[in-house]
Amino acid sequence: xxxxxxxxxxxxxxxxxxxxxxxxxxxxxxxxxxxxxxxxxxxxxxxxxxxxxxxxxxxxxxxxxxxxxxxxxxxxxxxxxxxxxxxxxxxxxxxxxxxxxxxxxxxxxxxxxxxxxxxxxxxxxxxxxxxxxxxxxxxxxxxxxxxxxxxxxxxxxxxxxxxxxxxxxxxxxxxxxxxxxxxxxxxxxxxxxxxxxxxxxxxxxxxxxxxxxxxxxxxxxxxxxxxxxxxxxxxxxxxxxxxxxxxxxxxxxxxxxxxxxxxxxxxxxxxxxxxxxxxxxxxxxxxxxxxxxxxxxxxxxxxxxxxxxxxxxxxxxxxxxxxxxxxxxxxxxxxxxxxxxxxxxxxxxxxxxxxxxxxxxxxxxxxx
Amino acid sequence: xxxxxxxxxxxxxxxxxxxxxxxxxxxxxxxxxxxxxxxxxxxxxxxxxxxxxxxxxxxxxxxxxxxxxxxxxxxxxxxxxxxxxxxxxxxxxxxxxxxxxxxxxxxxxxxxxxxxxxxxxxxxxxxxxxxxxxxxxxxxxxxxxxxxxxxxxxxxxxxxxxxxxxxxxxxxxxxxxxxxxxxxxxxxxxxxxxxxxxxxxxxxxxxxxxxxxxxxxxxxxxxxxxxxxxxxxxxxxxxxxxxxxxxxxxxxxxxxxxxxxxxxxxxxxxxxxxxxxxxxxxxxxxxxxxxxxxxxxxxxxxxxxxxxxxxxxxxxxxxxxxxxxxxxxxxxxxxxxxxxxxxxxxxxxxxxxxxxxxxxxxxxxxxx
Numbered sequence: 001x002x003x004x005x006x007x008x009x010x011x012x013x014x015x016x017x018x019x020x021x022x023x024x025x026x027x028x029x030x031x032x033x034x035x036x037x038x039x040x041x042x043x044x045x046x047x048x049x050x051x052x053x054x055x056x057x058x059x060x061x062x063x064x065x066x067x068x069x070x071x072x073x074x075x076x077x078x079x080x081x082x083x084x085x086x087x088x089x090x091x092x093x094x095x096x097x098x099x100x101x102x103x104x105x106x107x108x109x110x111x112x113x114x115x116x117x118x119x120x121x122x123x124x125x126x127x128x129x130x131x132x133x134x135x136x137x138x139x140x141x142x143x144x145x146x147x148x149x150x151x152x153x154x155x156x157x158x159x160x161x162x163x164x165x166x167x168x169x170x171x172x173x174x175x176x177x178x179x180x181x182x183x184x185x186x187x188x189x190x191x192x193x194x195x196x197x198x199x200x201x202x203x204x205x206x207x208x209x210x211x212x213x214x215x216x217x218x219x220x221x222x223x224x225x226x227x228x229x230x231x232x233x234x235x236x237x238x239x240x241x242x243x244x245x246x247x248x249x250x251x252x253x254x255x256x257x258x259x260x261x262x263x264x265x266x267x268x269x270x271x272x273x274x275x276x277x278x279x280x281x282x283x284x285x286x287x288x289x290x291x292x293x294x295x296x297x298x299x300x301x302x303x304x305x306x307x308x309x310x311x312x313x314x315x316x317x318x319x320x321x322x323x324x325x326x327x328x329x330x331x332x333x334x335x336x337x338x339x340x341x342x343x344x345x346x347x348x349x350x351x352x353x354x355x356x357x358x359x360x361x362x363x364x365x366x367x368x
Numbered sequence: 369x370x371x372x373x374x375x376x377x378x379x380x381x382x383x384x385x386x387x388x389x390x391x392x393x394x395x396x397x398x399x400x401x402x403x404x405x406x407x408x409x410x411x412x413x414x415x416x417x418x419x420x421x422x423x424x425x426x427x428x429x430x431x432x433x434x435x436x437x438x439x440x441x442x443x444x445x446x447x448x449x450x451x452x453x454x455x456x457x458x459x460x461x462x463x464x465x466x467x468x469x470x471x472x473x474x475x476x477x478x479x480x481x482x483x484x485x486x487x488x489x490x491x492x493x494x495x496x497x498x499x500x501x502x503x504x505x506x507x508x509x510x511x512x513x514x515x516x517x518x519x520x521x522x523x524x525x526x527x528x529x530x531x532x533x534x535x536x537x538x539x540x541x542x543x544x545x546x547x548x549x550x551x552x553x554x555x556x557x558x559x560x561x562x563x564x565x566x567x568x569x570x571x572x573x574x575x576x577x578x579x580x581x582x583x584x585x586x587x588x589x590x591x592x593x594x595x596x597x598x599x600x601x602x603x604x605x606x607x608x609x610x611x612x613x614x615x616x617x618x619x620x621x622x623x624x625x626x627x628x629x630x631x632x633x634x635x636x637x638x639x640x641x642x643x644x645x646x647x648x649x650x651x652x653x654x655x656x657x658x659x660x661x662x663x664x665x666x667x668x669x670x671x672x673x674x675x676x677x678x679x680x681x682x683x684x685x686x687x688x689x690x691x692x693x694x695x696x697x698x699x700x701x702x703x704x705x706x707x708x709x710x711x712x713x714x715x716x717x718x719x720x721x722x723x724x725x726x727x728x729x730x731x732x733x734x735x736x
Binding site: 005006007009011012013014015016017019022023025026029030035036037038040041042043044046076077078079080081083084085088112115116201203208209210211225226227229230231232245246247248249250251254327329330 | 373374375377379380381382383384385387390391393394397398403404405406408409410411412414444445446447448449451452453456480483484569571576577578579593594595597598599600613614615616617618619622695697698
């Protein structure tokens with residue numbers, strides 16, 4: 001049980017979990033709170049597990065300040081499964097949907113949705129807004145879909161998106177807005193009421209893979225298409241408090257521990273400050289050391305996912321190899337863009353960012 | 369990390385896991401094989417995790433002797449989600465499907481399927497076969513659906529079902545047969561080739577909740593309806609080796625450990641003998657001690673789920689309470705049938721069955 005080496009985990013996801021969370025999960029994996037059995041060996045309908053679900057929901061509701069007219073669901077589905085499933089649940093009012101294109105994942109969401117609804121894409125990537133169509137009336141659409149943090153490009157948007165100026169200054173408030181918060185939920189404060197529906201895979205900031213959270217305004221439930229499988233029907237899941245089928249019980253358990261850890265850190269306002277400081281330190285190194293660059297304009301830089309390139313890409317392999325030898329793991333950029341990427345999710349401590357920055361400084365000296 | 373008391377876990381599911389599996393998962397939860405990070409903190413596309421998936425598949429294929437023309441999938445879905453999803457994948461040839469009714473779960477499967485296909489139910493429960501319709505030609509159907517082990521009633525069928533004699537002596541071999549093996553996969557030998565499709569939730573004999581296995585004949589892939597969400601589309605999942613979305617990585621990891629444990633026990637032939645011996649011991653106690661009864665005819669008795677009633681149901685509460693005090697947990701029968709139920713999945717050792725039988729003997733003496 002001793003760690004053979006100290007590592008710094010910059011994985012894009014499934015990502016690092018807080019060390020105290022893993023330590024507690026480990027300590028009680030064979031004996032959940034002195035009961036003599038594991039949390040993964042008990043019925044999801046047992047009083048002790050139902051109590052865990054209720055406690056987890058109460059903590060998530062407090063952390064995110066979820067209004068009472070929103071339902072919280074734990075679904076045994078990956079985040080990207082909602083690319084197809086959200087349209088099946090929300091497209092009854094109209095079969096047209098507006099997709100705000102911010103990068104790789106929002107494009108994927110639009111592609112998957114196009115099998116279920118008629119999709120109009122609006123490009124709101126910095127420097128590309130001129131490509132947007134000009135004659136869109138958002139009132140024609142069942143909903144708009146938005147991804148506020150794009151992990152591959154390292155782009156981030158304000159939580160309530162603005163449309164290109166030639167189109168409209170903002171989305172009409174009555175147009176239901178779907179948010180794919182897979183890579184940023186719980187990393188900073190958020191006004192839930194800006195959204196009709198939020199979905200997020202757990203494996204970045206929330207818990208392990210194999211479970212996703214859905215936060216949906218209750219008046220939007222019950223409008224799924226008849227062919228939508230019950231496992232993917234938010235209303236049927238809501239009726240059964242996410243226990244329509246056996247849920248990912250280990251996932252809910254770890255989410256509970258993560259919530260407690262977030263509360264100990266001071267909640268989402270504190271996490272926002274910490275994440276700002278972590279990202280600030282790394283961007284400063286990238287911007288001041290001539291070997292490194294990040295091409296994203298300041299206003300759009302993600303705090304979660306920070307891609308960077310070397311001035312001399314022939315050094316990429318050496319950088320990655322020496323980083324790994326120094327215990328700085330999983331820094332390779334996504335295959336779609338190459339270069340490096342440091343993913344600074346909640347559980348990555350400031351000490352890991354400091355170790356990375358120090359390594360980058362030394363590597364730049366050796367190869368400057 | 370010390371267990372505060374010795375318990376015997378008869379949970380209906382999520383059920384007990386083998387003690388050595390939990391011990392290893394615990395030992396390396398913070399440090400996976402000396403790498404310095406947890407198995408749940410690493411990308412599902414990393415070489416080390418892809419290798420784990422391949423190793424798990426190889427072990428499952430050996431244990432179950434899965435023919436090469438069958439695809440094995442790990443899906444982030446509960447077993448009962450397949451009640452709706454299997455029809456979406458297999459009902460292209462015809463919109464009619466034959467459901468063999470064996471009990472609670474097969475009825476549920478038929479109810480869910482009826483939203484997707486035209487369902488004909490045939491009752492093959494012992495003593496009820498006379499209720500079956502007589503003019504069914506199985507050739508009219510896209511598939512037949514069968515659940516060989518009903519957990520609530522404690523009923524089990526031979527792996528290749530027979531239809532009531534007035535209907536046909538057996539299913540035509542060319543009719544694709546879907547098997548819901550959630551409560552018995554890996555508990556005994558099985559001829560995969562008898563089935564077109566097998567699905568099973570992990571949380572009985574295979575691993576933790578939040579993941580299901582699908583074993584499907586490859587020629588049946590690619591026939592899903594257009595509206596089927598990709599997460600639920602077996603063919604799209606097969607194309608990506610179950611990595612279409614981020615999978616339940618912890619689930620796959622524990623399944624890997626369970627496979628190794630099964631191999632150490634001697635594989636499925638050995639498990640079949642052990643499970644037969646465990647069930648035999650408990651049925652013997654039920655049949656010989658006058659306080660207890662199980663109404664299922666011998667030929668249909670489940671080895672996995674053994675319901676029993678007390679001659680005097682007013683003692684139910686005392687039995688359950690004293691059992692729990694003795695560390696014999698989760699023996700309450702399903703709310704649909706009442707009484708008691710002992711679930712003897714793979715991970716429940718003979719010692720637990722012996723402890724239960726000894727308790728039953730003593731309880732009978734006190735209350736005989």
